[in-house]
Amino acid sequence: MICRIICSSRTGNTYALAEAVRDRLREKGMECIGPVRPEEGEREGDLICVGFWTDKGDCSQDVAAYLESLKGQRVFLFGTAGFGGSPSYFEKVLGRVQGHLDPSNCVAGTFMCQGRMPQAVRDRFQAGLEQNPEDKALKGRLENFDRALSHPDQSDLAAAGNAAELAAGNVPGM
Numbered sequence: 242m243i244c245r246i247i248c249s250s251r252t253g254n255t256y257a258l259a260e261a262v263r264d265r266l267r268e269k270g271m272e273c274i275g276p277v278r279p280e281e282g283e284r285e286g287d288l289i290c291v292g293f294w295t296d297k298g299d300c301s302q303d304v305a306a307y308l309e310s311l312k313g314q315r316v317f318l319f320g321t322a323g324f325g326g327s328p329s330y331f332e333k334v335l336g337r338v339q340g341h342l343d344p345s346n347c348v349a350g351t352f353m354c355q356g357r358m359p360q361a362v363r364d365r366f367q368a369g370l371e372q373n374p375e376d377k378a379l380k381g382r383l384e385n386f387d388r389a390l391s392h393p394d395q396s397d398l399a400a401a402g403n404a405a406e407l408a409a410g411n412v413p414g415m
């Protein structure tokens with residue numbers, strides 16, 4: 242049984258999840274290939290695990306193109322997002338990401354958690370707040386930024402592993 246792990250990650254958050262997914266599936270005796278970047282990823286396997294970072298409410302272009310090229314695969318989707326305030330936000334993002342899959346594929350499981358953002362983002366919010374100290378939306382963004390700083394943490398990595406294991410359990414013969 243071959244699991245392929247495909248991952249796009251600019252700053253390492255999603256890559257950390259990809260490694261946790263790989264380690265867990267290997268522990269369970271599955272053969273795992275990857276993580277590799279979407280451009281280098283093969284398009285067939287018993288389970289295709291695809292990691293994405295949230296880019297304007299969707300996955301990035303490289304992941305979208307990879308997902309759009311899959312046919313008849315079982316897919317486990319996992320991702321990180323800077324905004325972690327509500328599970329319904331993760332659902333919305335996952336809905337958009339799944340929308341890149343051809344209907345011949347089947348989604349065996351999904352997982353998302355928050356991921357820290359670069360300091361430059363916080364500096365921008367902070368500068369905005371200095372201009373408009375009463376801006377509630379900016380205050381909320383700043384708070385969200387600080388909450389994201391510790392993620393993905395150990396419990397996110399364990400939860401990603403659990404979700405991957407569950408997804409693999411949904412594959413006949415695994």
Ligand SMILES: Cc1cc2nc3c(=O)[nH]c(=O)nc-3n(C[C@H](O)[C@H](O)[C@H](O)COP(=O)(O)O)c2cc1C
Nearest residue numbers: 250251252253254255294295297298321323324356
């Ligand atoms: C250009 C860009 C766009 C982003 N858009 C979003 C977004 O729409 N929603 C969100 O929650 N996070 C957004 N983020 C934050 C990243 O998705 C988040 O920090 C993620 O964990 C980065 O993962 P990586 O370390 O694997 O690259 C964006 C980051 C960048 C650089």
